[in-house]
Amino acid sequence: MVPLPSSTEVCIVGAGPSGLACALGLAKRRIPFVIVDALEAGHNGSRAVLMQPNALEACLSNALGALYPQLPEDLVSGGIQSNTLTTIDLQERLVFRLRMADIAAYTKYAFSLLIPQHKVEHRLREYVQGGGNGIHWHKRVTDVKEVAEGTLYELGFESGEVLTARYVVAADGSKSFLRSFAGIRFIDPYTKKEAGPGKNDLSFVVADVLFASPLPTNVPRDGLQMMVGAGGVVLTAPLLDIDSAGAPRNNNLFRLYLGVPDTPPRSPDAAYLQAILDARGPGSHSKLHTVPQIAKVLDSSRYRTRPALADRYVQRAKGGAYILLVGDAAHKHGPAGGQGMNMGICDGIELAQAIDEHRNSSALDAEKTGTTHDAVRIMDAYSAHRRSVAGQVIDMVESMTQVEKGGRDWGAYFRVTALWFAFKVPFVNGMLAWKISGLGHAK
Template sequence: MNAAALPDRTEVAIVGAGPTGLALAVTLASAGIDFVIVDRLAEGANTSRAAVVHARTLEVLGELGAAQELIARGVQVARFAVRDGSRKLLTVPFDGLPTPYPYTLMVPQYETESVLLARLRALGGEVHRPYEVGSVVQGEDGVTLTMSNGETLRAGYAVGADGMHSAVREASGIGFTGSAYAESFVLADVLMDWAPGRSEVSLTFGAAGLAVVAPLPDGHYRVVVTVDDAPARPTLDFVQQLLDERTPGLARVSGLVWASRFRVHHRVADHYRAGRLFLAGDAAHVHSPAGGQGMNTGIQDGYALGRAFATGHLDGYEAQRRPVAQRVVAFTDRMTRMATTRSAPARTARNIALPLLGRLGLRTKIATELAGINYR
């Protein structure tokens, strides 16, 4: 059912009500700018998907009045550990970072969306569902969005926060430069006994590929593993087998809450603006899940674009945010390739270099990059 009737016109049309679109909507609502946000789903997704909220994103959510509620729903993790099998190579601490939020917050994406939606409603806003955008046409004086049901919405500007296969980006003609990784990824939320415990996010390298394990609320763990060709519906036994290969002796899975398979691209839009059309979040950049950067970068995009509308500095949005995406894509690509290399000499060199990096004091630099506080 539609949460609210679709009006005829607005100043800013937001396509997509994931974390990026909601962050933009809350920012606009806080600034008193008229907007309409539409989403093709009848209700928000209830799977956990992105689960990492870094310090800079919590700073942004604090500005939007949404940080404390989200923190109450998540698990605070103060360090990031890198292993090869069961051997620890490097520990990256967050607890010394110059931020009010010196940790990584582990919380399912549906909780992040729930908190942002509640904040939007508190400000008098609402998401219009289900509205799938069929066409986007811009002219000199505005943008016309035609929904798949034939309804139209006129807007001064339109923002694509509608993901990798963005209808707004397609209408804009903006290129999406990059390519796909050869590997597929298995993503699973599980119940398990995990020897390193719930006080760290663990990134484990191995000849068979990458495994990430992180605590979630309710005693769950998030597992992300690279696989040459994962099954469409990973089973508990399959996840256990992967962890036995990548993290020998560390994991015993007792329950599978949710699992999926996905393939990952690394791409950045050639521009973030084409006339009256703007891009944000996965419509503007996609990259490896290594380091948990995707949703964080999107929420920060939404906030920055909302502030650009509020201050009238729209030309500054691309200049501010596109270099961040380029840096994040490059950083996560390096992490992924380093973690998934099949070359024995390269793995040996990596396993020698990482402990040295820790002793050379680069741990804080890595923590700062992961936390996103370079991008204030």
């Protein structure tokens, strides 16, 4: 194991998608960095399952392509290209079918990539480590303080080790220790109050399962499908199951997202999951199809979600050291639209560029006097742009969530009916495909 150095230019705290993307951006620019994570090894219990064109095109291939030209294709090869995102009601009538092909003029990745977050992280780690940059696992930050007249931050670790850095990247998740240290509020963007558990939080179950054969034909193997109705959303996402040699093993591997009205078990078993499918999953209200049967649960968990947004992404010490937020440390929202991992990756890439521009600014000494020199404005611009993007995405996700919640009241009926009519207009499909793709957020 490589020992943790005592100092570096940039310390990235968190080796998830946002931290790894930032690391690749720094490596491209040959900026010294150290990346640490509190876990023992790579994270494999993540919930994200979608990569959108913005993460593949606008961020990875454009921002990193000179050094990592094969990275986007390596990611694509590990997933399933979902050319459509389909929403149906309990009677399996089509509500709308989002056609990603409508944005083909703007990207070579006119699809949503169905790939679990842990596979994305695995591929990003390979590229980070392939460049000679190891990840320091089991390094939990327990203390932070300004040193050297505020020109550096000193990080103390649970292990007793200490490291100083000028830039500290907070990629340490929604319960970010670094965000708390910096005194940055994590607020509900609608109430402007501190985001915390509340009665309006939505509960979900996420599970990776193997369905029994034969798989009913109303469960697509080549695209994401969402059922909306009473009780909450039922989403099925096929996943690529391959062995170490790259050969397919099982065509019935699926990720399930299930909205639940109450508090589910910590690790829901097959009986719990099957009961939800039997009540409101594919085939549950159809005379033409049967309900898919769960043969095996590979992994399952529960979570609650609420919208949250950091009131700023940047904390500057008096001497010009920085704590900089990315990913879940900066924003949080529900799973609708598959946006979280993509925003985190784009945060990381854009922050690496901002750090590079900041280091190259011609008069960094101006920061020590608190002036509004370009060096200060570079970081403020990063914060303003990425926070604006997060706010727009949260608004979109919240609107989509209202549809996913379903229900039997008139409000739910009118929402679904309005969508059915709207998607009869081709322009509407293209507009929503563009919004979900995230391509409009590229800097």
